[in-house]
Amino acid sequence: xxxxxxxxxxxxxxxxxxxxxxxxxxxxxxxxxxxxxxxxxxxxxxxxxxxxxxxxxxxxxxxxxxxxxxxxxxxxxxxxxxxxxxxxxxxxxxxxxxxxxxxxxxxxxxxxxxxxxxxxxxxxxxxxxxxxxxxxxxxxxxxxxxxxxxxxxxxxxxxxxxxxxxxxxxxxxxxxxxxxxxxxxxxxxxxxxxxxxxxxxxxxxxxxxxxxxxxxxxxxxxxxxxxxxxxxxxxxxxxxxxxxxxxxxxxxxxxxxxxxxxxxxxxxxxxxxxxxxxxxxxxxxxxxxxxx
Amino acid sequence: xxxxxxxxxxxxxxxxxxxxxxxxxxxxxxxxxxxxxxxxxxxxxxxxxxxxxxxxxxxxxxxxxxxxxxxxxxxxxxxxxxxxxxxxxxxxxxxxxxxxxxxxxxxxxxxxxxxxxxxxxxxxxxxxxxxxxxxxxxxxxxxxxxxxxxxxxxxxxxxxxxxxxxxxxxxxxxxxxxxxxxxxxxxxxxxxxxxxxxxxxxxxxxxxxxxxxxxxxxxxxxxxxxxxxxxxxxxxxxxxxxxxxxxxxxxxxxxxxxxxxxxxxxxxxxxxx
Numbered sequence: 001x002x003x004x005x006x007x008x009x010x011x012x013x014x015x016x017x018x019x020x021x022x023x024x025x026x027x028x029x030x031x032x033x034x035x036x037x038x039x040x041x042x043x044x045x046x047x048x049x050x051x052x053x054x055x056x057x058x059x060x061x062x063x064x065x066x067x068x069x070x071x072x073x074x075x076x077x078x079x080x081x082x083x084x085x086x087x088x089x090x091x092x093x094x095x096x097x098x099x100x101x102x103x104x105x106x107x108x109x110x111x112x113x114x115x116x117x118x119x120x121x122x123x124x125x126x127x128x129x130x131x132x133x134x135x136x137x138x139x140x141x142x143x144x145x146x147x148x149x150x151x152x153x154x155x156x157x158x159x160x161x162x163x164x165x166x167x168x169x170x171x172x173x174x175x176x177x178x179x180x181x182x183x184x185x186x187x188x189x190x191x192x193x194x195x196x197x198x199x200x201x202x203x204x205x206x207x208x209x210x211x212x213x214x215x216x217x218x219x220x221x222x223x224x225x226x227x228x229x230x231x232x233x234x235x236x237x238x239x240x241x242x243x244x245x246x247x248x249x250x251x252x253x254x255x256x257x258x259x260x261x262x263x264x265x266x267x268x269x270x271x272x273x274x275x276x277x278x279x280x281x282x283x284x285x286x287x288x289x290x291x292x
Numbered sequence: 293x294x295x296x297x298x299x300x301x302x303x304x305x306x307x308x309x310x311x312x313x314x315x316x317x318x319x320x321x322x323x324x325x326x327x328x329x330x331x332x333x334x335x336x337x338x339x340x341x342x343x344x345x346x347x348x349x350x351x352x353x354x355x356x357x358x359x360x361x362x363x364x365x366x367x368x369x370x371x372x373x374x375x376x377x378x379x380x381x382x383x384x385x386x387x388x389x390x391x392x393x394x395x396x397x398x399x400x401x402x403x404x405x406x407x408x409x410x411x412x413x414x415x416x417x418x419x420x421x422x423x424x425x426x427x428x429x430x431x432x433x434x435x436x437x438x439x440x441x442x443x444x445x446x447x448x449x450x451x452x453x454x455x456x457x458x459x460x461x462x463x464x465x466x467x468x469x470x471x472x473x474x475x476x477x478x479x480x481x482x483x484x485x486x487x488x489x490x491x492x493x494x495x496x497x498x499x500x501x502x503x504x505x506x507x508x509x510x511x512x513x514x515x516x517x518x519x520x521x522x523x524x525x526x527x528x529x530x531x532x533x534x535x536x537x538x539x540x541x542x543x544x545x546x547x548x549x550x551x552x553x554x555x556x557x558x559x560x561x562x563x564x565x
Contacts, residue, residue: 105372106372173409175405175407175409176409176411176412177370178367178370178405178409179405179409179410179411179471179474180411180421180425181367181370181394181398182365182367182398182402182403182405182475183398183399183402183421183422183425183474183475183478184394184395184396184397184398184399184422184425184426184478185395185425186395186425189425193421193424193425194411197412197413198412
């Protein structure tokens with residue numbers, strides 16, 4: 001008794017192939033939809049904004065007159081912000097990941113922590129803004145400063161960095177740790193000399209992607225109360241400031257249509273910045289491909 | 293006890309020639325029991341392992357032979373659910389003693405694993421890893437240790453011109469001898485080998501076996517193997533493990549020619565396992 005009817009298979013194969021083809025089309029359409037929306041968006045922004053892109057745009061402050069408006073304060077503000085966010089979030093994030101993956105014993109409590117860190121990554125950024133306003137701006141009395149905003153942004157991207165670093169650390173084979181321990185190395189020596197060198201590409205890639213999210217994030221800054229028009233350069237961590245997404249947000253709110261084009265120019269700058277950061281991440285990932 | 297390594301020259305040269313006679317014990321295991329959670333994996337193990345011998349541990353899969361060898365340098369403790377009772381005396385000290393730091397023990401007892409596990413670093417850095425974690429920074433001393441260890445593992449001639457290349461570029465058999473060299477670089481007293489040739493081809497296996505014979509002049513070697521011919525070829529004593537117990541422990545010649553337990557005979561004649 002045979003269960004596969006081979007005459008029938010020939011007939012059915014045609015149907016199966018048609019179904020395959022149909023679904024291939026559906027998935028291709030889904031991809032195309034996303035690409036088209038993205039292309040339209042890019043086209044609109046570039047045609048609108050490119051007219052305002054000039055050297056002056058980078059060296060002037062914002063202005064009442066669209067033609068004189070520039071993003072000098074916003075770019076410098078965003079860079080200052082990154083100077084706080086990058087070290088704070090990477091130190092806390094990588095430190096947490098190392099603790100959870102290498103030191104913490106496997107128990108229910110630590111499993112709960114791990115699950116909740118992933119959940120934190122899904123908390124809306126406005127909520128982080130409120131947290132920052134309550135804790136850093138008001139309670140610690142840091143005011144509407146680069147430091148307060150930087151710490152808030154660090155909290156926002158911390159879960160992303162922790163999860164990415166955990167994954168990178170977990171990908172290091174246990175045989176390498178065993179080899180190190182078996183020679184009398186301590187945990188820290190093993191982490192420093194074996195685990196981190198093998199996982200640093202993954203950690204850096206995740207961190208850069210997280211930082212590029214921080215640089216484009218607006219909501220927490222709005223909640224903290226960052227000003228949108230600033231006619232001076234920040235002069236330290238306690239100074240108030242504005243950032244690229246805030247500046248763009250402000251321009252799009254203005255009634256004059258010309259300002260919308262200025263906003264588009266600002267978006268181009270922000271996007272260029274993001275593309276550069278993401279390219280660095282891809283470059284690091286490709287250059288230090290895993291060798292184990 | 294210090295964890296620093298003696299200058300590179302004196303281990304091979306200052307070893308006094310072994311006189312014939314009763315050999316000293318390197319490991320004495322007394323009533324060792326071990327549990328993985330509720331699974332009783334080692335039961336009342338008593339073994340007396342002598343120095344400068346090759347001791348083979350054989351037995352079917354799951355008999356506890358790997359568990360036992362990993363207990364000797366307490367690597368088994370990386371598994372959280374493990375509990376032990378009884379004692380293992382290494383050179384007159386109980387390795388489970390409260391004041392015995394595992395780092396100290398593992399500097400005296402090196403280990404070679406089943407799968408070659410070199411670090412994704414250069415050959416040089418692989419060998420220098422152990423000396424470096426024990427505080428040796430002097431480049432000249434490191435160079436000397438690297439050469440001596442690679443010579444000790446009979447791989448110096450194959451790699452001397454490419455010490456700065458990644459160890460992952462070597463063949464599996466070469467990688468395993470790099471791992472043995474890396475283990476020699478911490479100048480251990482005992483070398484534990486957990487099925488070191490199970491991932492290797494026959495020619496590489498032969499090289500490792502010859503190496504083991506060579507190394508026993510200076511080290512005590514305990515080797516787990518599921519290859520009975522290998523145990524017969526290279527070991528002085530053999531312990532046969534079954535279901536977490538030592539069935540028989542004797543001179544290898546006796547185990548393979550005239551075992552006293554019928555289960556040993558069944559196993560070595562291939563009736564099970």
